[in-house]
Amino acid sequence: MSFLNSISQASAAQSTQSTGNPFLDSVRLQTKEAVPEAKKQELTQEDFFALLSQQLSMQDPFKPVENDQMIAQMASFSTVDGIANLNDHIVNLNTVMTSSQALQASGLVGQKVLIPSASGHVSTEEPNLHGVISTSKPIETIMVRIEDAKGQLVKTFSVDGSDGGNIDVNWDGLDAEGKPVAEGTYTIKASGRIDGKAEELPVSTYAHVTSVSLGTAATGAILNLRGIGGIKLSDVLAVAES
Template identity: 75%
Template sequence: MPQQASTSTNTGTVSKNTVQSNSTTTSTGNPFLDGIRLPEKPETPEAKDQMLKQEDFFALLSQQLSMQDPFKPVDNDQMIAQMASFSTVDGIANLNKEILNLNGVMSSSQALQASSLVGRKVLIPSDTGAITAGSSEIKGVVSTPEAIDKITIRIEDEAGQLIKTYEIDGSAGGNVDVAWDGLDKNGEPVAEGSYSIKASGKVDGQSQDLPVSTYAHVTSVSLGTAATGAILNLRGIGGIKLTDVLAVSES
């Protein structure tokens, strides 16, 4: 009797260990329980590349050839046309990549060349200039369609208020240089800020506004993008594309 009790106890211990071991495995040994058991880790399908490559094209072409009607085979011209079309598309994709790389190289090269303009003045198609601590005057160019005896110059501040009026000689015609010393009508220096140079004169007996371009100081150069190219950062003005520069001045 004592021996039987000992055997029963050992059996119970073995059964408990067996259940505990089975609870940590992926299979219980019972097909029904294994079928309704939830998976420990959800299976997620791997992401597939949706782009068709050259290998995919040739695989499709092989399937097309193997499944064709022997009495109506695919014409050789059609096969060559399909292969040529795929090669053309693949070539265009590679060409686009090369063009993007070339644009990046050209943008960097253009910015490197434009860096030589730092510290110099460039003529821009704007009538607005800046008075700063380092530059107390504004220079520009007035474009005239013909020779004009007198060109009236008006200096205005950012609010459009008239600061000073004077006249320059325009008898030479064409592009006429204009300069403002940064003094108001009373001869007092104006405050730092942006000021506009307005020009007008008589053309064919009638008074007309004349286009004005001003010089600005280049402080730095930005790379920009492939569409804009290099950007020149101008003191008191902001950024302007290198392609918009009209002329370069020594000082």
């Protein structure tokens, strides 16, 4: 043993001993015991065959394990091992599909998509707000209300809904006085009389796709919309020209 090793061992031994002075003991650096790493709780194929070999060596030679029982044990382990491998392959497949979906969705960057939301973003680049009003029956006159992010009324106008179905609605971004509104998020609300009763009608709006995110296997590709945020590709209702 070298002289330096002796000094280090002596220092380590002293660090674990008390000096008798509470103050010195409290400020002295304490040695940390090594924490063993946690062992895996899953049995591998090697563990299974080790247990199987141990079972065969410890069995009663006058009452050996039947062949069908041995085969059943090996078949059960093979089934569990196969399911685990299948799960790994499925995870890898989901990752590949998610990446492929995001690559395909990247073609939507710069386009406009119809989303199931009545709110849209108005800016200097896009001063207009386009949407679609859905009605199950023809309505002669549909009243449209434009509200800002605080729910305050900005403008009202009417559109013809006599054809029924999906009706296009377009707001020019001007308030009731004909002045351009400030940049921000605005909501289109529509109502009409169906069978003599006033009802709120569902509205969808178009949004500009700025980028695409990979997302996860559960969500798929995420479209990032200007001024709105992200939406799943599967929630897109339609794609329009930019």
